[in-house]
Amino acid sequence: MFATASQTIGPFWHLIDDPAWFDLTRFGAEGERIAIEGRMTDGAAAGVTDAAIELFQTSPARSASFPGYGRTATGSDGTFRFVTIRPEPLSGPAGARGNALQAPHCGIAIFARGLLKPLFTRVYFAGEALNETDPILALIDPPSRRPTLIARQIAPARYHLDISLQGDAETVFLEF
Numbered sequence: 001m002f003a004t005a006s007q008t009i010g011p012f013w014h015l016i017d018d019p020a021w022f023d024l025t026r027f028g029a030e031g032e033r034i035a036i037e038g039r040m041t042d043g044a045a046a047g048v049t050d051a052a053i054e055l056f057q058t059s060p061a062r063s064a065s066f067p068g069y070g071r072t073a074t075g076s077d078g079t080f081r082f083v084t085i086r087p088e089p090l091s092g093p094a095g096a097r098g099n100a101l102q103a104p105h106c107g108i109a110i111f112a113r114g115l116l117k118p119l120f121t122r123v124y125f126a127g128e129a130l131n132e133t134d135p136i137l138a139l140i141d142p143p144s145r146r147p148t149l150i151a152r153q154i155a156p157a158r159y160h161l162d163i164s165l166q167g168d169a170e171t172v173f174l175e176f
Contacts, residue, residue: 022072024055024084029066031085035158036106036123036151039078043166047078051112053163055123059087059104082106086125086157092135103130103137110163119173123161126152140172148172 020026025033036055040048051074062068066085074080087104103124110119124131131137131150140146148171151161163171 019072021070022080022082024057024067024070024082027065027067029060029063029085031060031066033083033157034086035081035083036161037079037081037158038151038161038163040074040080040110040112040163041078041165041167043164045164045167047076048074048112048165049076049078050074051078051110053080054109054111054118055082055084055106056109057084057087057106059090060085089130100133100135101130103128103134105134105136108163110165112165119165120176121163121171121173122149123159124150125159126150136174145172 040051040053042048052071053074054069054071056069058068060066060068070082070084072080072082084106087106089104090102092100092102105122105124108121108123110121122136124134124137131146137146137149140149148164148169149161151159154160162169165171
């Protein structure tokens with residue numbers, strides 16, 4: 001029996017060899033450029049050094065200059081980095097809390113050894129007023145876990161979000 005594409009990233013690792021994919025602005029996208037960086041760790045707080053992280057967003061809209069999608073491999077210490085355009089608020093999912101606006105966010109998919117399917121999460125931005133009423137963040141219970149999805153600003157136009165696959169600081173992962 002052979003593993004299929006939905007069971008492992010292994011045979012497709014070569015698809016992340018192009019380091020330019022971390023930069024969603026590489027085709028000349030206009031807008032407020034931001035960097036999102038962090039570190040992915042396992043349950044023992046060790047860096048996950050062989051993961052692929054994909055970042056996707058629907059705001060701003062995809063175009064010839066903005067693909068709305070990027071991919072990167074974690075570094076030798078588990079670090080990752082993306083450059084993108086700051087997202088705008090989006091209309092909420094139908095029926096979710098009266099179709100409330102979603103706070104600006106990006107989606108994240110994680111592929112790593114031991115994962116038969118990708119893990120999905122989001123990155124929100126500290127200081128956004130809409131974080132308080134975001135219909136997806138509001139579903140996370142207990143509320144004390146919500147900060148695992150909120151990147152803190154560490155410099156102008158630069159945000160940091162650590163992703164923990166297990167343990168006390170485990171990131172909230174979403175099902176779709």
